[in-house]
Amino acid sequence: xxxxxRTPEEQxxxxxxxxxxxxxxxxxxxxxxxxxxxxxxxxxxLMLHGEPTWSYLYRHMIPICAAAGHRVIAPDLIGFGKSDxxxxxxxxxxxxxxxxxxxxxxxxxxxxxxxxxQDWGSLLGLRLAAENEHRFKAIVIGNGGLxxxxxxxxxxxxxxxxxxxxxxxxxxxxxxDSGSFKKLxxxxxxxxxxxxPNKKYKAGARAFPALVPVTPDDPASHANTQAWxxxxxxxxxFLTTFSNGDPITRGGDKYLQxxxxxxxxxxxxxxxxxxxLQEDSPREFAEAVNRLLGSNDAKTT
Numbered sequence: 001x002x003x004x005x006r007t008p009e010e011q012x013x014x015x016x017x018x019x020x021x022x023x024x025x026x027x028x029x030x031x032x033x034x035x036x037x038x039x040x041x042x043x044x045x046l047m048l049h050g051e052p053t054w055s056y057l058y059r060h061m062i063p064i065c066a067a068a069g070h071r072v073i074a075p076d077l078i079g080f081g082k083s084d085x086x087x088x089x090x091x092x093x094x095x096x097x098x099x100x101x102x103x104x105x106x107x108x109x110x111x112x113x114x115x116x117x118q119d120w121g122s123l124l125g126l127r128l129a130a131e132n133e134h135r136f137k138a139i140v141i142g143n144g145g146l147x148x149x150x151x152x153x154x155x156x157x158x159x160x161x162x163x164x165x166x167x168x169x170x171x172x173x174x175x176x177d178s179g180s181f182k183k184l185x186x187x188x189x190x191x192x193x194x195x196x197p198n199k200k201y202k203a204g205a206r207a208f209p210a211l212v213p214v215t216p217d218d219p220a221s222h223a224n225t226q227a228w229x230x231x232x233x234x235x236x237x238f239l240t241t242f243s244n245g246d247p248i249t250r251g252g253d254k255y256l257q258x259x260x261x262x263x264x265x266x267x268x269x270x271x272x273x274x275x276x277l278q279e280d281s282p283r284e285f286a287e288a289v290n291r292l293l294g295s296n297d298a299k300t301t
Contacts, residue, residue, distance in 0.1 A: 001029055002086045002091050003084045003086065003091075004192075005085050006084050007195050010195050011194040012082060015187070019060045020035045020037060023035070025103075027078070027100050028099075028100065029206075030086070031079055032083045032097070034055070034073055035055050035075075036072075037063070037071070038065070039070075040071060040072050041069055043113070043137070044113050045071065045113075045116055046110065047072060048075070048077075048101075048115065048116070048120075048122070048124060049081075049118070049119070049206040050054075050117075050120035050122070051087070051209065052208070054077075054080045054195055056081070056194075058190050058278055059278065059284045061286040061289075062074060062212075062281075064283060064287065068293075068294075076100075077100075078092075078100050079203065080098075080195060086204065089207040092203065092204050093211065094220040095219070097211075098127060098128065101124055102128065105128070110135045112135075113136045114136075114140065114293060115141075116140045116285075116289055121144065122143075122146065124146075127227045127261040129232055130227035130228075131230075133230060136294065138239070139238045140289050141239070141240055142240070142243065142277050142278075143246045143248075143275055143277055144230065145249060146227060147224065148213060148225045148228060150216055153212070153214050157212070160209055161212070164205070164209040164210070165286075170205065171193075172195075173189035173278070176276055181279075181280045183237065184278055209226045218259050226291070234254065234261060234262045236262050238263045238266070239288065239289075240263065241251075241270075241271055241277070241285055244270075246273075246274055246277075271288075
């Protein structure tokens with residue numbers, strides 16, 4: 001059994017623009033929270049957050065996509081948001097997160113999924129799609145990728161990794177605020193800090209940067225390389241919506257477009273924003289998803 005803690009529910013009271021009903025799944029003795037909005041019988045849009053955010057990141061996008069007739073599912077990764085939080089960094093690994101997310105989509109029996117992902121949401125989501133291709137029909141990615149350790153990460157990432165591992169101070173809301181063009185309001189900062197009442201709750205957030213494969217012999221590099229073999233043959237719609245101001249993933253959209261056949265002929269966009277483009281251009285990001293699905297649905301009817 002994994003030692004974990006659960007953020008008290010009162011931490012999440014009166015969060016701005018986040019009045020979604022909570023849903024929970026048991027996964028390997030842990031409780032995983034997710035938002036589930038829109039028609040229950042519609043094809044799912046799976047919105048995966050990254051580091052150090054939670055489903056609150058998608059609060060402005062969820063209603064837009066749900067209003068367009070999609071079932072929007074936004075989970076909190078284990079260690080984040082309203083999901084349970086193992087207290088030891090050693091309990092977190094890339095493969096553990098993959099196993100948790102695979103169980104999540106299997107328990108909900110999600111099919112015809114459109115993946116919407118950013119940051120670690122893409123490191124998990126792209127592998128999830130590649131390893132469960134039959135469950136996915138489209139992918140929309142902003143500010144993300146699937147590293148294999150064969151390319152050296154940018155300096156900005158190395159600085160971030162060192163900070164996450166070594167800094168005695170790890171201010172979640174300030175990190176997100178600094179990675180956005182817009183300035184978060186007081187209540188928005190409170191919402192991002194809400195899952196982490198003290199440092200004991202931050203093991204998952206601390207662990208993530210060190211789990212990114214940066215060398216070919218990393219434990220996740222082989223699986224990611226195998227996933228890329230699938231993505232190089234991926235014919236389903238694959239849309240990039242990167243922002244214009246992210247020092248970590250800049251240029252990643254062109255890399256994906258050149259290697260994934262599903263990118264061909266799609267209206268790729270460059271949105272205005274920093275690393276957390278869901279804060280800076282949420283409507284534009286959501287509308288790109290809706291337009292892709294509208295055209296994709298039209299092609300298949």
